Amino acid sequence: xxxxxxxxxxxxxxxxxxxxxxxALWQAARDGRSCVGEARFARPYRGRIRIAAQVQEFDPASxxxxxxxxxxxxxxxxxxxxxxxxxxxxxxxFAKPMGPRTATIIGTGVGGMHTMENSLYLxxxxxxxxxxxxxxxxxxxxxxxxASIRFGSTGPCFAVASACSSATxxxxxxxxxxxxxxxxRAIVGGTEDCITNSTMLxxxxxxxxxxxxxxxxxxxxxxxVIGAGAAVFILEEAELARARGAEALAEIAGYGTxxxxxxxxxxxxxxxxxxMRHALADAAVEGEEIDxxxxxxxxxxxxxxxxxxxxxxxxxxxxxxxxxxxxxxIHGHALxxxxxxxxxxxxxxxxxxxxxxxxxxxxxxxxxxVDAVPNVARPMPIHTALTNSFAFGGINASLVxxxxxxx
Amino acid sequence: METxxxxxxxxxxxxIDVIVKEGMVDREKATLDATIESLDLKSIDIxxxxxxxxxxxxxxxxxxxxxHEARNIGDLVDAIAAYVGKEKN
Numbered sequence: 001x002x003x004x005x006x007x008x009x010x011x012x013x014x015x016x017x018x019x020x021x022x023x024a025l026w027q028a029a030r031d032g033r034s035c036v037g038e039a040r041f042a043r044p045y046r047g048r049i050r051i052a053a054q055v056q057e058f059d060p061a062s063x064x065x066x067x068x069x070x071x072x073x074x075x076x077x078x079x080x081x082x083x084x085x086x087x088x089x090x091x092x093x094f095a096k097p098m099g100p101r102t103a104t105i106i107g108t109g110v111g112g113m114h115t116m117e118n119s120l121y122l123x124x125x126x127x128x129x130x131x132x133x134x135x136x137x138x139x140x141x142x143x144x145x146x147a148s149i150r151f152g153s154t155g156p157c158f159a160v161a162s163a164c165s166s167a168t169x170x171x172x173x174x175x176x177x178x179x180x181x182x183x184x185r186a187i188v189g190g191t192e193d194c195i196t197n198s199t200m201l202x203x204x205x206x207x208x209x210x211x212x213x214x215x216x217x218x219x220x221x222x223x224x225v226i227g228a229g230a231a232v233f234i235l236e237e238a239e240l241a242r243a244r245g246a247e248a249l250a251e252i253a254g255y256g257t258x259x260x261x262x263x264x265x266x267x268x269x270x271x272x273x274x275x276m277r278h279a280l281a282d283a284a285v286e287g288e289e290i291d292x293x294x295x296x297x298x299x300x301x302x303x304x305x306x307x308x309x310x311x312x313x314x315x316x317x318x319x320x321x322x323x324x325x326x327x328x329x330i331h332g333h334a335l336x337x338x339x340x341x342x343x344x345x346x347x348x349x350x351x352x353x354x355x356x357x358x359x360x361x362x363x364x365x366x367x368x369x370v371d372a373v374p375n376v377a378r379p380m381p382i383h384t385a386l387t388n389s390f391a392f393g394g395i396n397a398s399l400v401x402x403x404x405x406x407x
Numbered sequence: 408m409e410t411x412x413x414x415x416x417x418x419x420x421x422x423i424d425v426i427v428k429e430g431m432v433d434r435e436k437a438t439l440d441a442t443i444e445s446l447d448l449k450s451i452d453i454x455x456x457x458x459x460x461x462x463x464x465x466x467x468x469x470x471x472x473x474x475h476e477a478r479n480i481g482d483l484v485d486a487i488a489a490y491v492g493k494e495k496n
Contacts, residue, residue: 048467207454211469265451301475302450 006238007175008248008404011092013085014344015078016229016331017053021085025231025341026348029327029356030377036214036225036332041197042118049209052195053227053332070133071146073112078230079143079191080150086187087151090234091246097152103183104148104157105174106232107166107190109336110199111159112138117196143191147232155183161336164296165257166190167231168339168389168397172255174235175399184237190340191230200226206265208300215360216297216326217304217372224298227332231340248404250347253384254283260394267303267390272310275396276386280314283400285384287315290322290400292355292380294346294387295370297326298333303390305367312369323355323380325373330359339389339397346387346401353382418491419484425463426480429455439481446480457487464491 017035018028039052060077115138122128141159148157160170167190174186210223256278260271361374430452468490477483
């Protein structure tokens with residue numbers, strides 16, 4: 001797409017189990033420092049699996065006003081704090097209102113899960129009076145709506161709800177709206193926090209959670225660990241960003257998405273491979289140009305074997321020499337926010353020329369013949385990277401990230 | 408009542424009953440040598456079967472068990488019976 005409008009990232013922010021800030025998340029991923037610990041719950045928890053990469057020690061009142069807070073589920077709180085960081089880094093803190101040429105597109109699998117659970121407990125168990133603000137707080141679009149209000153972005157505004165592919169689709173859609181000329185700038189990302197009593201029990205019932213250690217692509221892996229948080233990016237048309245003197249952190253070179261159209265829960269290698277191929281074609285790059293892949297890599301038996309097979313279909317024999325790591329054992333699987341947290345990591349990898357490790361890796365699995373960058377970060381030239389998100393329902397999304405050209 | 412309770416054949420039959428109901432397969436097709444593939448049992452069917460087994464026998468079956476290696480109904484019954492037996496003992 002040589003003559004097409006190019007899209008650069010000029011700011012990013014995050015709230016995650018690693019703490020406040022995109023640098024905290026990237027550094028934890030690069031250094032292989034797991035943020036998984038004992039989860040805390042609002043009510044006594046009877047589940048067997050109690051570990052998660054939870055956002056803890058987060059005080060929303062430090063960031064949001066008493067007028068804003070009643071409208072903000074934790075997912076909106078994380079989102080606005082991450083968005084403030086991204087907007088500040090982009091040098092747009094004083095550019096409010098951002099106006100009609102700025103879109104606001106945020107992915108979330110569920111929306112305000114804490115609010116929903118609290119509302120159900122209050123009304124069904126305690127027979128209490130409902131909170132009048134429960135609905136504006138729990139709707140999936142509360143995040144993008146509140147962000148649009150905060151930054152005065154009056155262009156297209158919507159939530160993307162595609163389970164674990166939500167954030168990657170939101171980012172890809174924002175990039176394409178800019179490329180097509182529909183808008184010039186987009187506030188994109190994802191947010192999620194499903195670490196609640198009922199949701200964790202439901203995940204446990206699906207038997208995809210590890211009771212001990214998440215070890216993607218490793219033999220005898222036994223499941224994933226749930227994470228939470230938000231990450232936000234400011235995407236801009238490259239020439240407009242350059243004209244206002246903004247530094248490009250990276251380029252979003254391509255986006256691909258596909259549906260398996262097969263099974264509600266079982267992943268499919270053909271669908272995932274099609275998605276990655278679409279992203280490479282959209283970026284007009286060949287497979288050989290990809291230096292590093294940030295995998296979906298949940299650590300379940302099924303995902304990792306299927307993703308490895310899909311990577312084999314796309315990269316062929318080169319796969320054994322292509323670093324493919326999963327950073328989910330560090331920041332957890334943040335579900336609808338996963339693609340956003342992992343884009344922070346992928347941009348970090350491209351900017352610092354370091355492939356972050358797959359920690360907890362113990363032994364090769366013949367069903368996952370990938371170079372998983374086991375346990376230790378690997379300094380190496382990374383010019384172009386691919387990041388994957390695959391979701392229940394068979395919805396796949398991938399982004400191609402390229403080092404920003406010097407201005 | 409002995410702690411061990413059921414003998415293996417009786418236990419196997421009860422487990423097969425659950426597989427038939429939760430996996431929505433014909434009883435006559437659910438023989439010990441019938442492959443999981445031939446019965447079109449998917450991973451989510453296995454999840455539903457294990458959940459029903461937990462309810463029925465009041466046991467906990469962790470998801471890191473040998474279920475991924477099970478090829479046929481006999482393997483599945485053995486894998487499940489091991490947990491039922493373990494907890495009963």
